[in-house]
Amino acid sequence: MCGRTVLSLSKEQLQCACSYKSDKTNKYVKAEWLHEHNDGKEYIPSHNIAPTDVTPVLVSANKYRNGAKNEHVLKPMMWGIIPPWHMEDYRTHKLSTNNCRLENIKSSRLYNPILRNGGRCIIVVEGFYEWQTTEKTSKTKQPYYIYMPQEEKIEIDECTTWNNTFEEAEGWKGICLMQIAGLYNVWQNEDKVIYSYSIITMDSNSTLSWLHHRMPAILNTQDQVDAWLDINNVEADMALSYLKPITLLSWHPVSTLVNNSRNKSENCNKKILIDRKKTTQKTLNEWFNKTAKRKSDDNDCSEHKKAKQ
Template structure:
C-alpha cells in the first residue's frame, strides 16, 4: 500500500525534473503547471504528504486542453484520495478509503472502472514514499522511506534544495524522482466548484518489497511506461494496465517514527536512522529491572509491617 509520500520540490523545480521529449516538437520540454485551487488548498512542498493533502500529478494535456497534441503533458495539483462521483454534500464526509486502489479490482469496481474507462489516468510524482513494518521483537511499527536507486553519490535524505534547474543533455541532475500510476477524477460541489482528486494504484509486492509489506505502489520505472500510461488516446485501458509491474529498481532506509504524525512535515522525516542504536537505547540494563523488583519488594514489606502493627 502507500499511505505517505514526500516531495520537497517547488513548482519550477518540479517542471524541470519532469522534463520530457515532446514528439510533435522533436525537443525536450517542461510540462505546463495548470493552477486551479482545490477547496482553497494548493500544493506545498512537504516531506510528509498524507491523504487529503494536495500534490502535483502528471496528466495528458489533452484531458484539459483538447487542442493539445497527443503525448503532451501537464502538471495539475490534486487532492490525494478520490471523491466518489456520486457523493453529495461535504467532500470530506464520503467515508470511503480511496487513497489506494488495488489493480486486481479496478476493472470491476463501481468507483474505479468508469474512471479508468473514461481516461482518468495520471502519474503521481514523489521523491519517495513511506511504509511501516511491525517487528517481531518490539511489536512497534517501524517506518521506512522507499525511493528509486539514485544515479549519483548524494544521499537521498540530504535535503539540500537545488539552486537552479540546470539539466545535462535534458536530464534532471538532482535526485531521481519516483513516478506512481494512479487514477484521477473531477468532482463538483453544490456551487459547481471543481475538486480534482486521485488514488494510487497498488499491486502485490515482489521479492524486493515483500519483506516490508505485501502491497506496493505501481511504480513506473522508465519513460516508456510513463508515456503509455498517460497516452489515453492511443493506449487502451487494458493494455495500459498490463504495463504496471512490481518495480525492482528501489532502495530504502529506516526513518524516525516522527513521520507517524501526518501534521509533521519537516525535512527530518526522511532522515536515515540507525536501528541498532535505537534498539539499544530502548533496552534498559538488567540492573534497572532488579532495582525495580527490589523496590516493589521493599514497598510490599513496609505495607505488611504496617498491617501487623494495626493488628
C-alpha cells in the first residue's frame, strides 16, 4: 500500500523536473501548470503528504487541447478519488480510494470506467513512507522512507545537496523523482469541481517484501511513462501491461514523527539509526534482571520460612 508521500519542490521546480523534449524544437520544455479550484485547496510542499491533501499530478495534455502530441501537464489534484455517483458532500463518501489494487481494476465498478475513459495519470513524488508489517515481534511498526536511487553526493533527506538545475538543452538535473502510476477522475456537483486520484498498488517483489506485502506501481523507464500517459495511442489493457514491480529502490528508517499526518516538517524523512544489537541486549538485560529479582524474592521467602520455624 501507499499511505504517505513526500514532495517538497516548489511549483516552479516541479515544472522543470517534469520537463519533456519537444518534438518541434528538440529542446526540453517545462511542464505547463494547469490551475483548478479543488474546493479552495492548493498544493503545499510537504514532507508528509496524506490522503485528502492536494498534490500536482502529471497527465497527458491531449485531455485538454487537441494535437498536443507527447506533451505533459501538471494539475493539482486531491489524493483519494471521489466516486462519480456520490452527489453529496465529497468528504462523506466513506470509501477507501487512496490506493487501487492493480489486479482488481478491470473488475471494479469505480476504477474500470475511469481507466477506459483515459483517466491515467502519474503521481510525482520524492518518495513515500511505508510501515514495516512483516516484523511481528515489534510492538510499534517502524516507518521507512522509500525513494529512487540518487546520483553520487545527493542525499535524499538533505535538500542542500540536490543541486537542482534546468537547461533547455539537457533538461532537469538534480534530485531523481519517483513517478507512480495512478488513475484520476473529475467530480462535480452544483457548485464544486474537484480533480482527485488514486495510487495503483501491486504485490511486492523481493525488493520490498521484507517490509510490506504491497507496493506502488512505480514507472522506472521513459517508455513506461510515455505509454501510461499516451491515452490516444496506447489502449487500457496494453497500458496496464507496462506496470511491473520495480527492483531498484533505496530506503532508510525514519522517526515515528511521520505517524501523525499533521507533522509536515523536513524532520519527517530524516534518516535515523536503528541499533538492533542494543535493542536485543536491552531485552536480555531486562530478562536477567527479572531472573535475578525472582531469585531474590525466592531467597526472601526461604528466609521468612526459616524465621517462622
